[in-house]
Structures are given as structure tokens and as C-alpha cells.
Amino acid sequence: MSGTPPAGTITLAGKTVSRLGLGTMRLTGPGTWGDPPDRAQALDVLRQAVHTHGITHIDTAHAYGPHTVERLIKDALHPYPEDLLIATKVGLEAWPAPYKWTPNGDPAYLRNSVEGSLCRLGVERLELCYLHRIDPRFPLAEQVGTLKSLQSEGKIGHIGLSKVSTADYQEASKDVAVAAVQNVLNIHDRYDPVQELCRDEGIPYVPYRPLDAGSAARDGALATALAWLLQLGPHIAPIPGTSNPQHLADIVRAATDGGAP
Template sequence: MITRRMGHAGPQVSAIGLGCMGMSDFYEGRDENEAIATLHHALDCGLNLLDTADMYGPYTNETLIGRAIRGRRADAFIATKFGILRGADPTQRGTDGRPEHVRASVEGSLQRLGVDYLDLYYLHRVDPDVPIEDTVGAMADLVRQGKVRLLGLSEASAETLARAHAVHPISALQSEYSLWTRDPETNGTLAICRELGVTFVPYSPLGRGFLTGTFASRDDLAEGDYRLSTPRFQQGNFERNLRLVEGVRELARAREVTPAQLALAWVLAQGDNIVPIPGTKRRRYLDENLEALTLTLSPAELARLDELFQRNSVAGQRYPSAVMGMLER
């Protein structure tokens, strides 16, 4: 397994991780037995970075991973998150970064995962009502207590990351990044990660599956799939974005690889401090994703992808408006 370092002086992890959210939440077609088999297969292949959060389910995804890694704790690098509060409406969410919530949340995650410590603990979203210094200060206490090894933030701004890093070293910043979400290139987060020695962990590096080239219409998504409620999958936006993906398909055909492998190879090529976590629920897609590690894109191919996916090329926001306000705080 090709590896990359987690944080400035942290351990080596697999250069591609596994986003586990879809095994328990948001996407349809879930199969718990296949999910467990996929997690076991990942560990067998040397993929050790498993990414979850307490809000996936909520709570059930951590329990699932706990079952899968039982007896194999040493093989897994477990990253989980806290700080998002969910209600009945999946488009409405809150945040809680209070120190007391930090302390309560880690105990719940440790119990559900069945472990004594977490390898990486993220603040899932920044709470605007709590100074980041207070939240990270409480997270740093968990490191001193041996409950957490490394700290991370998710969807934080460059300024917030710098403030947090001054309290305690931040090893990872997780934010959405892919061909069709290139905000980290212009909002300063990629640059400050390089400056501070923070590993950048892109989630949704395949554009929530859109960049795999498997969708021809909205009808290809099952009823109840969360993506149908997001702007980029809305009628009109969907068709415009589909034309962009055709360019990825053409390049992939020329290289005799899949569009997913091409899109992942592009993310990996953006820096050796980048560790994407594509999500999948099935072993065959896991194997497909791992093959991207062997794919090197030429300067001409990288330039063509840059030409296709300029900042304003993609139609629609990343999330519904109510959720967009939680990003880059």
C-alpha cells in the first residue's frame, strides 16, 4: 500500500482512505453484510484509514465499524468526528463545540467503536458561538488523557485553522475537494495546510458519485437518496453537470481506466499531503478506487481537466442553503 503522512510528524496512513458514511446513512442500497465485508477487504489490502462520524446514522456507522475492526484494531487508523447536531429534517443541522460536548461526545464514540483511543478526532463543523480556542483546548485535553492521538477540523476556514493550530497541533483538515469542488484552491485552506504541515483530507473526491460517470439521469438515484435534495442534482443543474463529466469519460476511455480512477488520480496529483477518502459500500468499487494509486496523469491530461472544471463551470451549490452556512467558518 502506498502511504502518506498524517500531519507534520504523524504516522503513515494509506494514501487513499475509506469514507464509511454511505454504509449507514444518506444513500440508498445499503447492505450491512457487504459493508462489513468491504471494511475487512480494505484492511486486508492495507487500506487502514477508516473515516466515520457520530452523526452518521446517527451513531450507527460507528457501531458498524466497531464490529468490523473487532480483533483487528492494530490494522485500522480510525478517524471520527463530533459537533454536528441532527434533527428530523436532514437539511437542517446545528453545531455544538462546547467543551462539555467534546468530553461527552468522545466517550460515546469510544464506546460505539469498542476502542480505547481514537487515532484522529475531528471537529465536524465549527460552532460560531464557541471560540475555536475553547473547543480545541478541550480536544487537546483528550490527547493528554490518551483518548485521542491526533486532532483535526472539518470545513474550517484558513483563519480558523491557524487559530486552532496555535492551541494544539492540527494534523488534518477535512473538506470537500474534487474536480467539481475546487474551493480549497482559492479560499486559502490548501495553502495554509502546506504551510502548517497539515494533511488535507478531501471528502467526496468523486463528486458524490457524479464523477464516476455512472449517472445518466436523476432517475438513476433511488427515491430517498439524499443527493436528490442537493442543488447540483436538481433538474437543469444535473444535465449541465453531466456534460462536464463527459469530458472525464473521454479522457478515461483514452487511458483505458474508469472515470472514477481518473478523478481520484487528479486529486492525488494535487499534493503529497493530500489523502482522499472516497466512500463506497462495496468491495468491487473499493478495488477500483485503489487502482487510482497506480495512475499518473500527464501534464496535458491535467491541463485538460483544469480547462473542463473551472471555478464557475459546475452548476449549483454544494449543499442546500441552510447547510452552506456551516462551511468555512
Template sequence: MQKRHLTKDLEVSALGLGCMGMSEFYGPRDDAQSLEVLHRAVESGLDFLDTSDMYGPFHNEELIGRFLKETVQPVKIATKFGIVRQPGAYERHLDNSPAYARRAVEGSLKRLGIERIDLYYVHRVNPDEPVEETMAGLAGLVKEGKIGHIGLCEVSAATLRRAHAVHPVSALQTEYSLWTRGVEDEILPACRELGVGFVPYSPLGRGFLTGAYSDPGKLAEGDFRAMLPRFRDAALASNLRIADLVRERAAAKGCTPAQLALAWLLAQGEDIVPIPGTKRLRYLEDNLGALDIAFSASELAALDCDLAALPVAGARYTAEGMKGVEV
């Protein structure tokens, strides 16, 4: 397995595994199937698992905790706090206070069954709470050995700099893919200026870039993509041109659309570690194949040129989902 450094003392596999969909948002869950995927992932050399206390809520961390009791393979755990939800509800509020962070990390440690979280993210930044106070609280948890590294999610370059001035930020996680590239303007340059690793979530566009989701009416009950603006009506019809382009380029490259999309991200820099999520073995194996795909400079330039002619229609989230998103 190829390795990459998010920061100088945090080395992880070049691909991670996003575990959110094992618990909710993408249809029914199947713990036995998910555990099988987790075992196969680490057997393949993947050692970077991404979860959050709000996935479930709590179920995903509990599932990862079950897996950690079953495996002897060394893994690094990234989890998050700051989004507060009630079970069965999509509505949320944000709490970044140091007091809540302490309660949240204790809960995560207990559910995961570990003594130290390798990477602890602020899941969404509350604009009403100074990020400096949040970072100071997290710095205390680092000193106590409860967390190894601090991360931020979906923040602006300005917020990243403010946070990093209080305590080093090791990784920034934000949506980034062939159809979500806003981070390239300011966020990625700021990360590289500060030595902060970048972790793209939804690197396959929530599965859209694989070409598998052309009709929201065919999504499983409870699949939240059906309410996302990019997956609806006229926006979906327009965006299908992007999926078609990815499919055509993948065919010419001799790989699958998922492999092309992930390999493109990996080619954007050695400081980038995508975390594609899946709860199915065949998709895991497909994603791992991206590590064998390489692009020439001319291939990357041609793909960028063609994508620039296909603007993305629709917002990434609903208004509720955009709470705390700065980019």
C-alpha cells in the first residue's frame, strides 16, 4: 500500500475509507457486510478509517469499535465532533465549545474502545464561537494524550490560518472531486503554505461520478441524495454530461470511472488522501485499483479543459446541510 503524510508525523495509506454510509444516509445498513468490508480494507493495507459521532448518531463509532476488537492490524482513526443531531433527524445544531469537545471526545473514545484518537476534527465550525477558543480546548486534549492531531472540516482559508496560529492543524477535510473543485482557489494553497494535509471527502461525488446514479427515483429509501440539489430534476439532467465524460475518459484509459476519479485526485498532490466510502466489497476493490492508475500531464490538462466546459448545476447541500460550511 502506498503511504502519504498528512503532516510530518502522521503517515497514512494513500487511500482512506469513509465509513459514514455504513450507518446512514445511503440507504439501509448491514453491519455484517460493513465489518467484512472493514476487514478486507485493512488486509489490503488501507489503514486510515474516517468516522464521526454524528453518523448514526453514534452507530458508526460503535461499529468501528466492534471492528477494532476483531482486528490485529494497526489502523489510524479519524473522528469528528461539533454537529449535534437527534437520532432519526437530519436537523442539527453546532457546538464547538471546549466543554462540549471534552464530553464528545470521551464519548468517542468509549464507543471506539481506544485510549487515543489519531485525528480529531471539528466537523463544522460554529460562526458564533471563536475558533481560537475551540483550538485551545483541543490543544488541551492533545496534551492529555486523548487525541494525537487536530483537524478541521469545511473551513475557509482565513479560519484555517486563525486556528493554526493557536495550535498546528494537521489535516483539513472538505468535499473535493472532479465536480467539486472550489478548494483549489484558496483552501489548497493555504494548506500547502501551512503544511496541512488535505483529505477530500465524497471524492466520487457521492457515487455520481461512477455513473451509477442517473435517476433519483431509483435511490433506496432513506438515501439523502434524493434531496440534494445536484441530484434533482434539471440539475441532474445537466450534470449527467459530467458523468458521461468521466465514463468516456475511463474507457479510453482502460479503467473504471471510480478509478479515474480517484486517480485524478491522487495526482493533485502527495499531500492529498481521499477517503471514498463504501459498504460493499466490489466497490472497495474497484476503488483500490485507482492506486495503479497514472496520468500524464497532457492527460490531466485535457481532462481539465473538457470539464471546464461542463459547469456543475445545483448546490452541494440543502440549506440545513450547509450549516457550518465556509467553502
């Protein structure tokens, strides 16, 4: 692996990784469904992120494609560098035509999703596995309890939460040690009380949509948007996404210029 970690490092799921991660939802096809229109370019983005730019935190999900991106990650990067953290998410079911996501917290579905992610990524353990969405049809304790059981079996290393409120976090943390929280936060959507809670608890906060689905870049505020996030504290680890190698290079340069401690 080459390159200096953009914007410094953070301890996430027991590993020291780059504070700037790579979100991978945009590597799927049109409408975030199916294979990418240019598979070779998608593989190139993943390889450049890790081997050229020094990004050691890749974020993905069972639902991206669905399954497509986890397979791309394996094809691009396996066998994985020792210092690479691949985080994935389960608990969101993808439906085509029209594309939509539906929370599914059925314990059997969560278990099957973890087993599938293990196979697609080619690993024996998911080092960081988020509950992608809370399903209101099932008690939260049952959903995180399923992940905790899989953790006890050695199939999950650390458990995270995604798109949660402070009340959700507090309820889940009664049953599991929450390793990270992933919520929306960006220069256009600036307040999330969970970010402050994570800061106070010393837990990594992983903003998704850190560039507001690209609108910050279109506004010419790429460096400003990333610098604003990173200055919130050392617990912040944004995961901007792209399917374009040049855009990836622009993101890394902006984060390096504006976020290094």
C-alpha cells in the first residue's frame, strides 16, 4: 500500500485507519441497482483508493446492488491488506423497479445477510457490521441481539448503528457495545445530536452523504465541506463516495489540504 492516509487516522473497530474513508454505494449501476456501467472503472476506483491514495476504510452494504459492491470489493482488493478495514451493513432489503430499500430486521434475514456478506467479501469475520436501518416491526434489542450472537460466534468483530437517534443509540447500547455510528451530516445538513453524543462517548462518528450527494462539490465547496466536517473533532470519519477516479483524487486532495491534524 502507498500514500499517506488522507486527513490523518482514527481508531475504528480496533484498527488504525484513515479518517477519510470511501463510501461505495455509487459504484453500482444507474439508480443504485445492478452492475456498474463500467465495471473496470469501478474496480479501478477501489484499487486507487487503497493502493494510490492510502485510504484504509472502505464502507459498503449488503443492499448495494444488492450484493454487487461486496463482490466488486473482493474482485478489486482480495487478498486484503492487513491494515484495510471493510465495514458493511445489514438490515436493509433492496427492491427493483422502482428501486427502493425496506428495513428488514427479521433475525433470520439479518443472519442470512451476514452469512452472504462473509461469502461475497471472502472473509471469515466482518470486522465492522452496522445495523443498516432499524426495523420498527421488531424490537431493537432483538435486532442488535442477533448481531451480538453473530459476534459471539466470531462472524462479526464490532457492531455499529446507522441512521439512529440519540434514543436509539441509548437503547441499543444497553445490549451491545456500539463501535461506531453512521448518520447523515454535511455542510448543508449541519446538526445531528448523535454526533455530539459520539464525541462525548469517544465513539467514531461516520458521516454518510458528507458531500450531500455531490452538491457540495458542484457548488465548488469540496474542500470547505470536508474541512468543516473534519474540524468537528477527531471522532469524525467521513465516507464520501464516487465512481470516478478523478473525482476520487479531488476528494483526497481536498481532505488532505483541509483536514490533516
